[in-house]
Amino acid sequence: MIRRAFIGQGRPKLPYSPVADKGAGSVLQVPQPAKATFFVDQPYKDRAELVIKEGGEVKRGEPIAPFADFKSYALSSVSGVISSIEPYTGARGQKMTAITVEAKGDAWGQGPGSTPTLEAGLKYLENCAGGLSLVRAANSKINTLLVMGVERDLLATAVGQVVSEKAPSIKKGVEALKKMTGAQKAFIVVPPGLAKSAEGCGCEVKVLNAPYPAGIDRLVLHSLFSVTVPAGGFPEDVGFLVVPAESAAVVGEAFATGRVPDEKMVTLIGKDASAKPLNFRVRIGTPVADVLKIGNVTVNNSDRVVLGGPMRGKAVYSLKMPVEPDTDAILVQGADDLPEIADNSCINCGECVRACPARIQVNMLARFLENAQYEEAAARYDLLSCVECGLCSFVCTAKIPIFQYITLGKHELARLGAEA
Amino acid sequence: MNGEKKLVVSHAPFWHDGRSIAARNYNTMLAALPAALMGLWIFGGHALGVLSLCIGTAMAWELVLNKIMRRPPSIGNGSAALTGMLLGMILPASAPFWMVIVATFVAVVLGMVIYGGLGGNPFSPVILALAVLGVSWPLMFNYNYMLQAYDTGFAMAYPLAQLKAFGPGAVTHFSVADLLMGKQSGGIGATFGLGLIAGGLYLIVRGFIRWEISFSFLVGVLVTAWLFNASDSSAYAGPAIHLLSGYTLIGAFFLATEDSSSPVNFIPMLIYGAGAGILTVLIRNIGVYVDGVVLAILLMNVANPLIDAIRPKALGKVVRNA
Structure with a gap:
């Protein structure tokens, strides 16, 4: 866990795990x-x-x-x-x-064929490895593809591994996606270590050299493209289709071979913080327990197992839970390594306001959310501008689960909207 | 689910950077310690009694209120102790025991607990208590009167009272070095300028207070005092005496920066600090009170919610014009 430095001014500095071109590390195979x-x-x-x-x-x-x-x-x-x-x-x-x-057996089913069309994509590629979604793109005018070659969370290196070893597939995928969506331009965003690999991806390369949470899609659009996604909206609303790099590779291989690849790159982060996390090639849907077994990680009672990274992942209650299409990492925390959460009231220290990349008045937002004033929170304190990086909870002096309140607020707001 | 491990489930993030309310308060007490120790050295046993009673009764009030309201005890987070300590540092060493108890009652109960506890208070509890006491028993804050029995080996005079009564000529014998080393009359822990500055810098470096507030407060005092002095140096003292006497330094680093009652955005912090600094000198120079820090910060506390509404536009916020 990254602790606060002795000198405490400024925003928290949480670098992404470094990844490098070629041989980012050996990849282990998890059996079917x-x-x-x-x-x-x-x-x-x-x-x-x-x-x-x-x-x-x-x-x-x-x-x-x-x-x-x-x-x-x-x-x-x-x-x-x-x-x-x-x-x-x-x-x-x-x-x-x-x-x-x-x-039982190992037979391949019918694939999307070899002609990239949006219909084929919607029918065979929705939610493929990486978590691509084309539904919104089908209803919007897309003019730019944004391939995300940066990690979604800290400690993970899975995306970097995919970019370094699958550049030719990504290139094919980008060409296919251009045909499918009608986009004219394509960009790939990568960390500095992957700039060389990214050149083979057939996109204009944008290097992102900034600590977490700069790699979150909305922040990338804001910082590198000067495009702002409206609060509560989606990148598709401003003409961008965000494509996880792994999904781009899947799309490329799917139309080249006629089979949709069903494996996913996953970084396994064990309890020992000093050990280098390893990458695994895993069938989507594989129980977490299988991956832990190959990775030689033992889990005891009162430990925590997280699908995703330490800032944005989700904890699971059972090792039978499967690896999902957007699971880039599996994080295991020992029972003595779990930070405390408290029901203190906000003391107004302002750390969250300084940490927030979306410039939300988190101190006020938390007060409204704690009192279930969700509509007020959205209207006056920008609940829907949140990019869900989790830094507010990470820095909270009072240890309030602010990110959880925000998720709850968004969920309740969506429910109220659906009922109305 | 037989034979399955029982896992801990919670919402992201799964890391925390380790800061806590208790660490914040105890570090603030640590930062205030040099100035408080200097006060104990100068004033001796009485000062120790006042300071101990302050901290003790502040914690006792909070515990009593916790019990009455059937809430879990919250004195462990150090906020009551810190409030008591800062209050004690401003009281004169000869403050009677009943005044200390009333002071901590006002600070902890009327200043904090009735608003819902730490974080809900619209005023700095210490400032509120000082304002109430200062209006109720003005003589108690006349340090020249309260501390006349002490023989400390240096000129025991309260610079701001001298200034008010006799004009700038009466404070020329206070050198900057004397003021910094605490060779002046005043509250137990409010006279040792060097100690307060060191404590303030410690808090700023560690990130426990917001430097913008302290900085703009001091700049506000400096500029306003300098302007008065430049306009008529025979009627108004220079900035040095305003910066280093009274509650200016303890106010800048420990009172104005109280979390709950001060803004969190950059520009509002500058307005808040500068406003308090300017008001301080205005009250001292043309108001009836000897020291303006308490009322200046209290007024800015009132204005805080309004000032803090000046904020940057959130990412993706759509402004609809009518």
Whole structure:
């Protein structure tokens, strides 16, 4: 854990883990899991609505859509038989459907073909490794692709590993995505160590040399492109499609081979802070326990296991939870390494206000959120401008879980909006 | 779920940089310690009694209120202790015990707890207590009267009272070095200028106070005093005496910077500090009170929510014009 320095003026300095061109590190392979679990972002209300059944067969790289409207689906990473379909509630209260597949054999299913079209992308590539989403792009005018070659969180090196070893695939992917969306320009944002690899990606290279949270998409757009995404809006609203580098590589390989790659690069960060985190190639849907086993990390009672990094990840309650398409890292914290959270009231020290990259008055925002004044918080104190970097909670003197209040506020606001 | 490990689940972030309310308050007490120790050395046992009673009763009031309100005890975070200590540093060494108890009652109960505790107070608790006491028992803050029994080996006079009564000619014998070394009359821990400056710098370097407030406060005092002095040097003293006597230094580094009652944005911090500094000298030079720091900070505390509304536009905020 990075502690505050003795000299305490200024914003916290949290550098991203350095990554370098070529041989960023060896990558270990996690074998195909016996069972893989996928989440579909659609609520499971009634058994009668399901169009797939337990016992049904699926193949690798094939979309599994549990409902007739095909609004959302998961990409299977194993070939086998569906063993369960259950309702699942996400970490932020999302109502979803969990599908578990028991692996048998290694057959590939039907892929998107070789012609890159938006229809093919929507049908076969939504939520592929890296977490690409094309739904909003389909309804907006996209003129620029922004390939994110910077890490999403601290300690992770998975994105850097992908950029350094898959530049040719990224190049193909960018060409395909240009055809699919009609974008004319493409940029790739990388940390200084990857500038050389990025040149092979067929995009204009932008080097981002700044500490966390500068790599968050909205902040990149603001600092490198002077484009501001409106509060509560999306990059698509201003004509940018943000493409995780890993997804770009997947798109490239999918149209070149006709199969959607179903593996994901994941950085495993163990309890020993001095040990160098290793990267693993993992099938999406693999239980976390499998990765920990290959990485030789033991987990005890009262430890914490996080999908993602230390600032923006989500803690899981079971080692059976799967690696998801946007899981760049798995972080394991020992029981004696967990920081305390408190229900103190805000003392108005102003650390959060100085740390906030979105210039939000976090001290006031926290007061409104604590009192469940969500609409007021959004209207007067810029709740929706938050880019979710977590620095406010990280620096909070009173140890208030501000980031959690913000997530709750956004969730409740969305719920109120849906009811209205 | 048999045989599964029980994991701890919480929301991101999973790191914290380790700062805490307690560390903040105890470090502030540490920073105030040199000036307080100098006061104990000059005034001896009485000062120790006043200071101890201040800290003790401030903590006792908070604990009593915690019990009455059935809240978990909050005295461990050091805020009551710090409030008591700063209050004690401003009281004269001969302050009677009942005054100390009333002072800490006003500071902790009326200044902090009734607003919902630490963080809810609109005024600095110490400043509020001093204002109430100063209006109620003005003689108690007449240091020339209160401290006349002490033989300290140097000219025991309260510079600001001399200045008010006899004009700038009466304070020419205070050299800057004497003022910095505490060779003046005043509150127990408010006279040792060098100690207060050292403590203030420590707090700024460690990031426990916001330097903008201290800096602009001192600049406000300096510039205003200099302007008065330049306009009529026979009626108004120079900036040095204003900066190094009375509560200026303890106000700049320990009172104006109280978290809850001061702004957090850059420009508002400068306005707040400078406003308090300017008002201080205005009250001293043309007001009826001997020292203006308490009322100046109190007034700026009132204005704080309004000043702190001057803030940068948040990322992506859409301003709709009617």
